[in-house]
Amino acid sequence: MSQNPRPLMRQDLRPARLAPGDVLRVGAVGLRARRARVVLSALGIAIGIATMVAVIGLSESSRADLMARLDRLGTNLLTAEAGKDAQGGRLKLPKNAVAMVERIGPVRQATASADVDARIRRSDVVPEERTAGVTTQAVRTDLLAALGGEVRTGRWLDRAGERLPVTVLGAVAAERLGVTRPGETIMMNDVRVVVVGVLEPLDLVPTLDRVAMVGFPAAERWFGFDGHPTTVFERSTDESVADVRAVLGRTLNPGDGAGVQVSRPSDALAAKAATDAGLTRLMLALGAVALLVGGVGVANTMVVSVLERRREIGLRRALGATRGAIRLQFVTESLLLSALGGTAGALLGSAATFGFARVQGWTPVVPPWALAGGLAATLVIGVVAGLYPAVRAARLDPTTALNAA
Known part of the structure; x- marks a missing residue:
């Protein structure tokens, strides 16, 4: 159905x-x-x-x-610069400043540079007032290693070269002076100086890119340098940077640690x-x-x-x-x-x-x-x-x- x-x-x-x-x-x-x-x-x-x-x-x-x-250059570099007195004049660091800093326990490496009163010209036919914005500094031979710098062309100052009228130019200084290879000469005051090297840019201390560097002994002999460093560079262990920073100024100037300006170049990159x-x-x-x-x-x-x-x-x-x-x-x-x-x-x-x-x-x-x-x-x-x-x-x-x- x-x-x-x-x-x-x-x-x-x-x-x-x-x-x-x-x-x-x-x-x-x-x-x-x-x-x-x-x-x-x-x-x-x-x-x-x-x-x-x-x-x-x-x-x-x-x-x-x-x-x-930063990892390659390191963050453990400190710089100490001479400050100014009450009248605005530049204070002087002691001549044995590097040795004093090396006595700080955690410090691994210390070196120095100093301002030198030498006007730079490309040649003797250039008027003295035309300096191309390049200054002169005396440096120790261990400066480049401490800063982690590299030579672009030529060579760095050695024990012999630091006593001779030769110079190493920063990257910007070489460009401004029109120096393209080692062996060319420039004028420092009335002294003809041979360029033996040109550096790559220095990331941690870019002020040195605009500098012509000579050895401490050469600066004393040829340009009336008094031997007092202007800036001290030091490297310590990474974990002790803050402790070294706290005592660095007093070490260089026991009477007035505030008269020394201590900085950390890597802070600028950070x-x-x-x-x-x-x-x-x-x-x-x-x-x-x-x-x-x-x-x-x-x-x-x-x-x-x-x-x-x-x-x-x-x-x-x-x-x-x-x-x-x-x-x-x-x-x-x-x-x-x-x-x-x-x-x-x-x-x-x-x-x-x-x-x-x-x-x-x-x-x-x-x-x-x-x-x-x-x-x-x-x-x-x-x-x-x-x-x-x-x-x-x-x-x-x-x-x-x-x-x-």
């Missing part, structure tokens, strides 16, 4: 749900239909993400290079890193503004898309698509559009970082968190930018939408 099936009731009808793959395909169709507009909208997102990734990458690359230089970090934050803010503008462009594109596709939306609603399905379609389109721009921006920012870092001689560093954060930001932008157009599309009445021109 056959039984008639129970007729379907309204409550038995269940709207079909789109599978994730179907959602992506439906969202991609809307993008493929308006490619030019999609490219322009994605470009705004790409510029914002590329800016943020490149700023972070270049900042990290620069900081990594700076930290590598301060530079902090300054770079502040600039990075500023550039990130500019990148965020560009990303916000890109988000507005995405939202505008999606609103226009809803207006242009009212008949399509009405037809889908008439065929049974729920409001949730319509909302999901347009949010997915917005997410895909933002993800397209974010991916392009991340690639562009990474390429810019690698290219610029290579030109500067840095090791390129693009933190993974920067890429992940950039892509996450694009997804947030996509959801926010697509939410209003999606809700507006879902609220369209099917009959009204089908009758739209």
Whole structure:
């Protein structure tokens, strides 16, 4: 005996749900239909993400290079300079200042330099008042090793050279004087001096880049130097830098330790890193503004898309698509559009970082968190930018939408 099936009731009808793959395909169709507009909208997102990734990458690359230089040069170098008296005159450190500093237990190495009253000219036909901004200093032969410096061309002062009228030029001094190779001569006062070497830039003591250096004995013999050092450099163990710093001034001037100015050159490089970090934050803010503008462009594109596709939306609603399905379609389109721009921006920012870092001689560093954060930001932008157009599309009445021109 056959039984008639129970007729379907309204409550038995269940709207079909789109599978994730179907959602992506439906969202991609809307993008493929308006490619030019999609490219322009994605470009705004790409510029914002590329800016943020490149700023972070270049900042990290620069900081990594700076930290590598600090590790190579060491952070245990202290300098002690003679201060000024109440009348503004320059105080003098004792002639045996280096020996006094070497008696401090943790000190491993000590050396010194001194200002010398010698005017420098390229040749004897140049007027004495034209010094090219280069000064003269007397130095000990162990100065270069203590500072971790390197000779670009020629050689450094040795035991014989420190007694002769020869000089080693800092990198900037050689450039200003137009000296390109060892063996050329310059004038110090009325003494013709032979250039025996040119140094690479000294990161820890950049003031020496603008100096012509002669030995202590030569400065005393040829230029009336009195033998009192102006600056003492010392290196100690890393863990004892603070303790040495506390007693260095009193060691050099037992009567008035405050008359000696003690500094740590590596602090200047650390301060530079902090300054770079502040600039990075500023550039990130500019990148965020560009990303916000890109988000507005995405939202505008999606609103226009809803207006242009009212008949399509009405037809889908008439065929049974729920409001949730319509909302999901347009949010997915917005997410895909933002993800397209974010991916392009991340690639562009990474390429810019690698290219610029290579030109500067840095090791390129693009933190993974920067890429992940950039892509996450694009997804947030996509959801926010697509939410209003999606809700507006879902609220369209099917009959009204089908009758739209």
